[in-house]
Amino acid sequence: MTDLADALAEAVGPLHVRTDDLSGYGTDWTGRWVGHARLAVAPGTAEEIGKILRICVDAHIGIVPQGGNTGLVGGAVPDGDVVLDLRRLDTVEVDPVAGQVRAGAGATVAAVQAAARAAGLRYGVDLASRDSATIGGTVATNAAGLRALRLGDTRAQMIDVEAVLSTGAVISRRTGLTRDNSGYDLPRWVCGSEGTLAVVTAARLRLLPEPADRATALLAFPDLPAAVAAAASLRREPAIEVLELMLAAGIALVCEQQALPAPFPVDHPVLLLVEATAPADAAGILGALVEALPGVADAAVGVDAADSRRLWAYRELHTESVSRVGVPHKLDVALPLPAFASFVTEVQPAVAQGWPEAAVWMWGHVGEGNLHLNVTGVDPDDEDLDDVVLRMVAEAGGSISAEHGIGRAKQRWLPLVRSAEEIAVWRAVKAAFDPTGTLNPGVLLPK
Amino acid sequence: MTDLADALAEAVGPLHVRTDDLSGYGTDWTGRWVGHARLAVAPGTAEEIGKILRICVDAHIGIVPQGGNTGLVGGAVPDGDVVLDLRRLDTVEVDPVAGQVRAGAGATVAAVQAAARAAGLRYGVDLASRDSATIGGTVATNAAGLRALRLGDTRAQMIDVEAVLSTGAVISRRTGLTRDNSGYDLPRWVCGSEGTLAVVTAARLRLLPEPADRATALLAFPDLPAAVAAAASLRREPAIEVLELMLAAGIALVCEQQALPAPFPVDHPVLLLVEATAPADAAGILGALVEALPGVADAAVGVDAADSRRLWAYRELHTESVSRVGVPHKLDVALPLPAFASFVTEVQPAVAQGWPEAAVWMWGHVGEGNLHLNVTGVDPDDEDLDDVVLRMVAEAGGSISAEHGIGRAKQRWLPLVRSAEEIAVWRAVKAAFDPTGTLNPGVLLPK
Numbered sequence: 001m002t003d004l005a006d007a008l009a010e011a012v013g014p015l016h017v018r019t020d021d022l023s024g025y026g027t028d029w030t031g032r033w034v035g036h037a038r039l040a041v042a043p044g045t046a047e048e049i050g051k052i053l054r055i056c057v058d059a060h061i062g063i064v065p066q067g068g069n070t071g072l073v074g075g076a077v078p079d080g081d082v083v084l085d086l087r088r089l090d091t092v093e094v095d096p097v098a099g100q101v102r103a104g105a106g107a108t109v110a111a112v113q114a115a116a117r118a119a120g121l122r123y124g125v126d127l128a129s130r131d132s133a134t135i136g137g138t139v140a141t142n143a144a145g146l147r148a149l150r151l152g153d154t155r156a157q158m159i160d161v162e163a164v165l166s167t168g169a170v171i172s173r174r175t176g177l178t179r180d181n182s183g184y185d186l187p188r189w190v191c192g193s194e195g196t197l198a199v200v201t202a203a204r205l206r207l208l209p210e211p212a213d214r215a216t217a218l219l220a221f222p223d224l225p226a227a228v229a230a231a232a233s234l235r236r237e238p239a240i241e242v243l244e245l246m247l248a249a250g251i252a253l254v255c256e257q258q259a260l261p262a263p264f265p266v267d268h269p270v271l272l273l274v275e276a277t278a279p280a281d282a283a284g285i286l287g288a289l290v291e292a293l294p295g296v297a298d299a300a301v302g303v304d305a306a307d308s309r310r311l312w313a314y315r316e317l318h319t320e321s322v323s324r325v326g327v328p329h330k331l332d333v334a335l336p337l338p339a340f341a342s343f344v345t346e347v348q349p350a351v352a353q354g355w356p357e358a359a360v361w362m363w364g365h366v367g368e369g370n371l372h373l374n375v376t377g378v379d380p381d382d383e384d385l386d387d388v389v390l391r392m393v394a395e396a397g398g399s400i401s402a403e404h405g406i407g408r409a410k411q412r413w414l415p416l417v418r419s420a421e422e423i424a425v426w427r428a429v430k431a432a433f434d435p436t437g438t439l440n441p442g443v444l445l446p447k
Numbered sequence: 448m449t450d451l452a453d454a455l456a457e458a459v460g461p462l463h464v465r466t467d468d469l470s471g472y473g474t475d476w477t478g479r480w481v482g483h484a485r486l487a488v489a490p491g492t493a494e495e496i497g498k499i500l501r502i503c504v505d506a507h508i509g510i511v512p513q514g515g516n517t518g519l520v521g522g523a524v525p526d527g528d529v530v531l532d533l534r535r536l537d538t539v540e541v542d543p544v545a546g547q548v549r550a551g552a553g554a555t556v557a558a559v560q561a562a563a564r565a566a567g568l569r570y571g572v573d574l575a576s577r578d579s580a581t582i583g584g585t586v587a588t589n590a591a592g593l594r595a596l597r598l599g600d601t602r603a604q605m606i607d608v609e610a611v612l613s614t615g616a617v618i619s620r621r622t623g624l625t626r627d628n629s630g631y632d633l634p635r636w637v638c639g640s641e642g643t644l645a646v647v648t649a650a651r652l653r654l655l656p657e658p659a660d661r662a663t664a665l666l667a668f669p670d671l672p673a674a675v676a677a678a679a680s681l682r683r684e685p686a687i688e689v690l691e692l693m694l695a696a697g698i699a700l701v702c703e704q705q706a707l708p709a710p711f712p713v714d715h716p717v718l719l720l721v722e723a724t725a726p727a728d729a730a731g732i733l734g735a736l737v738e739a740l741p742g743v744a745d746a747a748v749g750v751d752a753a754d755s756r757r758l759w760a761y762r763e764l765h766t767e768s769v770s771r772v773g774v775p776h777k778l779d780v781a782l783p784l785p786a787f788a789s790f791v792t793e794v795q796p797a798v799a800q801g802w803p804e805a806a807v808w809m810w811g812h813v814g815e816g817n818l819h820l821n822v823t824g825v826d827p828d829d830e831d832l833d834d835v836v837l838r839m840v841a842e843a844g845g846s847i848s849a850e851h852g853i854g855r856a857k858q859r860w861l862p863l864v865r866s867a868e869e870i871a872v873w874r875a876v877k878a879a880f881d882p883t884g885t886l887n888p889g890v891l892l893p894k
Contacts, residue, residue: 141628209685369625397622406628410629421616
């Protein structure tokens with residue numbers, strides 16, 4: 001044990017400091033980011049985190065907060081730093097009268113969803129990594145996911161965040177007030193700051209009424225413009241909560257990798273997965289909306305939960321299926337809807353020109369113009385490929401990171417979308433919160 | 448003309464610099480805050496504001512942004528500073544396909560509401576000062592208002608903010624993307640920072656579908672606990688969009704000042720104004736909810752728009768009626784709902800003990816625990832009264848400023864609800880954005 005390990009053991013108990021077998025902390029989920037953890041410490045309270053931060057500030061050692069380690073941009077990968085394993089902070093307390101849940105940073109999204117369901121309510125954020133992704137991680141990255149179109153991102157669910165500043169002080173509004181405009185809202189600013197300003201230890205989140213009925217449909221389209229036009233029309237319908245786009249190549253990959261039958265007798269270039277919720281007769285409402293939609297080549301409307309699961313599988317298994325092909329370039333962009341179809345059409349030949357061996361996989365939350373673009377068959381470290389794609393995105397007025405954040409992966413391209421003056425203020429703000437640069441060093445801020 | 452006026456005249460044109468008749472800029476709406484404007488400048492573009500900021504930074508002169516001047520905490524009152532009159536920035540552009548509006552900082556809330564309505568949509572923020580309050584001011588204070596219970600506060604409507612940094616640089620995401628997690632979200636942080644971090648010049652805001660039907664009811668209760676229990680139950684109903692509490696004294700004052708008939712044949716201690724929206728039969732839905740509610744002593748359910756306006760008048764005329772009695776102490780607090788009734792009951796005798804001549808007026812957005820508390824008949828500068836009330840609020844776990852902000856009025860009590868460590872970070876953040884302290888000096892940060 002080193003002096004550092006001894007000091008940390010005194011703060012949290014020796015059982016909660018780990019100095020060997022650290023590889024699980026050092027590598028991200030995709031295998032793209034491989035780092036090295038000096039040691040890992042697993043605190044049980046916000047106060048213990050305060051002690052850990054003071055120790056690391058004094059020792060000039062970086063701290064990397066980690067939850068489910070499901071991030072996709074290297075934002076939780078250490079580089080000789082101490083990993084702060086937050087998974088012991090996993091309490092989930094539902095207040096059904098207030099319609100709120102208080103969840104520890106280490107509670108999984110699935111645990112919060114289950115607790116809400118048990119109270120007849122639901123949590124508005126859902127994503128495919130729900131069984132591993134934690135509340136702390138989703139707050140730190142402002143995760144959006146599958147229902148953000150209608151229910152909002154993590155920020156929209158936040159009543160309050162409890163976080164620990166680099167000084168060790170805990171900030172929190174404590175009382176679950178939904179209305180409080182008393183000065184700068186630091187807890188809210190922490191959302192989306194990727195662990196660089198403070199360590200999220202808990203969040204109080206709003207819960208929503210569970211809709212009485214829901215229905216799912218898979219719609220096939222002859223081309224991208226028809227599918228995007230349908231999405232633009234459907235997203236204005238309050239009953240529509242999910243609008244996911246998939247392409248023929250991705251569907252074929254999922255069917256092959258997961259041994260699933262093809263969704264339709266013939267292949268279609270573009271599919272939309274659509275879900276409607278309603279007080280009653282969601283299938284009828286969805287059916288009527290689909291009926292009125294031009295350009296639909298084929299449609300499968302689910303009539304029960306088993307149907308719904310079967311249709312959802314095509315979408316949810318995309319990420320895993322692509323990872324089976326190889327370590328992907330993971331890009332997560334957003335486009336203005338009017339530019340969406342042309343971008344998807346033009347990015348394929350642009351990649352093929354430089355990397356004829358590349359396979360491009362695209363799917364995403366088309367209701368918000370959010371496109372997940374993965375590329376396999378190319379060296380994952382070849383940043384020239386990312387450069388080609390992200391310049392096209394910026395030129396189309398899009399975002400270089402729609403929901404995954406910047407992490408270590410996307411810093412190089414921030415100047416495409418943010419001015420030097422603005423990034424200068426970011427650096428000053430980072431110094432205001434974390435003058436020693438202890439919190440998640442090397443993440444978010446461009447080098 | 449001074450050198451300063453000459454420099455500003457060169458930046459924006461001499462017609463838009465005003466050096467005399469400045470009293471309208473120096474005094475707030477309530478008459479409580481009387482300041483002094485050095486001069487007023489009315490820019491026409493964000494770029495002109497950048498020039499003005501650079502001139503004032505160099506001259507070491509403060510800048511106070513002002514819109515409709517309807518703030519209630521002295522947050523737009525100058526103290527020898529330059530007033531930045533933003534009312535020329537009043538463009539309103541609706542994008543009905545995206546369901547968004549881009550509004551200049553000087554556009555009134557009513558103008559945005561009207562433009563939305565013309566496109567068959569609506570803007571989610573509504574407040575009694577809608578005809579004067581501007582988008583810039585409501586973004587800078589994160590105004591909430593009458594429908595925040597269901598539709599959220601100004602922050603919840605924000606797609607993007609355009610703002611000018613103290614360096615003169617304009618920050619904005621431009622393209623109206625609803626999904627963008629590319630680094631610190633400075634435009635969003637500016638919301639609620641009361642003009643101290645950057646000058647808001649425009650906002651892109653979401654618009655919502657106009658509900659097909661709505662209905663209003665005025666409900667009478669025999670006591671506070673019954674009314675609060677009813678509010679706690681109704682706020683869980685998705686159809687309920689408005690939940691406003693009024694007391695007998697306020698109703699009597701409004702009737703007297705505005706020559707209105709009493710709402711019920713007999714006086715009731717507590718009233719709730721309730722509004723429901725629905726795709727159809729809102730009156731039927733509201734009637735059924737009221738029917739099932741225990742403790743209702745009397746009820747008036749509006750059947751048409753004229754009824755609705757008549758019932759709303761009792762609530763909307765509160766602020767103006769109180770101001771006719773004298774310059775009020777204006778307190779705007781939030782309480783956890785379980786503490787709401789006992790606070791309202793106990794604050795009256797606590798004030799009477801020290802100020803027997805005081806009249807206490809209370810009403811507010813009870814669905815969110817938000818209580819507007821005004822006191823007349825007492826010297827407006829007697830801060831000991833505010834101290835008594837705000838200490839009671841803090842002890843009950845409440846907020847000293849639910850929606851009006853801190854301004855110049857509430858700084859003294861920030862330490863009741865925010866730690867010294869947290870406020871130290873605020874100061875560092877302020878310096879990061881505005882190292883010369885040019886932006887709205889003396890506002891928000893405790894002296």
